[in-house]
Amino acid sequence: MKLLHYREDGRIKLGISTVHGVVDVEAAEGGASPELASADAALAAGNAALERLRALERRVSEQGPAAFAGALRREADLALEPCMLRPGKLICVGLNYRRHAEETGSPIPSYPILFNKFDNALSAHGRDVRLPDTSSKTDYEAELGIVIGREAFGVSPEEALDYVGGYCNVNDVSARDLQLRTSQWLLGKSLDGFCPIGPYLVTADAVPDPNGLGIRCSVNGELRQNSNTSDMIFDCRTIVSYISRHMTLRPGDLIMTGTPEGVVLGYPEERQVYLKTGDIVTVEIDGLGALTNRFV
Template sequence: MKLVTFEVNNEQKFGIYTEEGIVDLSAKTGLKDIKSALEENKFESLSTYANDAVDYKMDEVKLLPVVTNPSKIFCAGVNYDEHRLETKRDHTQHPTIFFRVPRSQVAHNAPMIIPHESERFDFEGEIAIVINKEGRRISQEDAYDYIAGYSCYNDGSVRDYQLHTSQWGPGKNFEHTGAFGPWLVTADEFEPGEVLTLETRLNGEVMQKADTSLLLFSIPELIEYVSSFITLEPGDVIVTGTPGGVGAKRQPPVFMKDGDIVEVEVSKIGILTNPIKSEKLMQSEQVTDGAVEVTNS
């Protein structure tokens, strides 16, 4: 089952994605989003509506990030060996974890924005998981019981700011720089430990390719580690790391520019697609438009 969060008539809803369109779960359950369904223990019952007639065609809605309001977004850094080697980092005994804020995220097909302050906006294709229930000090053996589903993620990185200091937070949290979507594929569609392939493409050219067998810290290890220091809650997101091939480490470097199209494809999930827009050019266009309006008034 594929679950989407969307907006229609300025109202946030969520539903089941099908090839014909979207089944409106908000209308059927009175819930507004995936997180609410998890918190109220109604998530598993959503499948009963899977064969209902669709309420909206895809071109009638605006997609939103899969979980719009997670209380926590954890990201694993340098979690593929090829990426560790290209960044010249030592293999650590524990995962490298940093945080994102919800406001930094955009949805499938929404533009990822190159900030005014940046000339080095980079792609990072990843796989994200969403937590289904509260848990603390979760063992690796029990970890898969805490996964609601899987999605694609682009941990867009403002390298200029990321490298200001040893702390990555600023470079990972500019508004509209990370993408999350297009939908959540529920965990019952996967076998525990099933190997998933990940590919990132920039303007159709493959830039990153790997699979989850190459993770330095597996998904159960990440869940165990993160839950050792904080309680995981329904709707929390764990982004599992990017493979080698990031733009900053290419020779010459390849950074995203206005007009580019970036895609993150994960097997059994789908393709997350985002155009790239420059905040500088957007501001310039607004000024130009304003000048035209003044001239013609």
């Protein structure tokens, strides 16, 4: 199931992307329901809320678009919002693809390298991302995002994916000169708009193996990153388990699992051309749709 948020009549609404269009959940359900107001709310409410959404998706499939004409929207016409509106935590994993570590000349880490972004960095598919005046080295990073579905603390790797609510595309935009100015990466990672996510939150049942997904990034149509999540040094199970051993993960928390090779930082210095005004970057992961943003 593909969940998304969009803005209509001054409100943010929850939708389900289907072959017939986007189903306006509130309209299709005949009224507002707090637990179905957003993907965040549905995850917090638990399996019962998600089952209501799946049942609605099935009804649309079985009854056809005519039965839901007033509740269907054309996806291309929608102004999308981030697929998670208010993640409690935005946790990033650095240097988590073997070939990316190699291209940057970095040693293979013994433990997951963790850092964070803040919610000011959240952005959505189709939005412009502002290039900061304080940096001349803004880079792209295609990443798989893990969204936690239920509270997790001290979970084992074997059970870790049972706590995942879904997955999404992420562009972990990075201002390299600010990131590497000090030993702490936060400044170059948490500028406004530097974390586009979406367009969808794809529920975990639709992604049976998160470590077998093709992951790609293009700039102005030129393929720059082309890898597979199987190249992760620490796989999704290990990441969720590791973090949960140190802090409680709650529904809606977003974990960004690292980027593969092909970022500008990994090129020889004479070939490094960082993002500039007008560049269009698309992140695409198998089964999760495509996340596109223009840099201005």
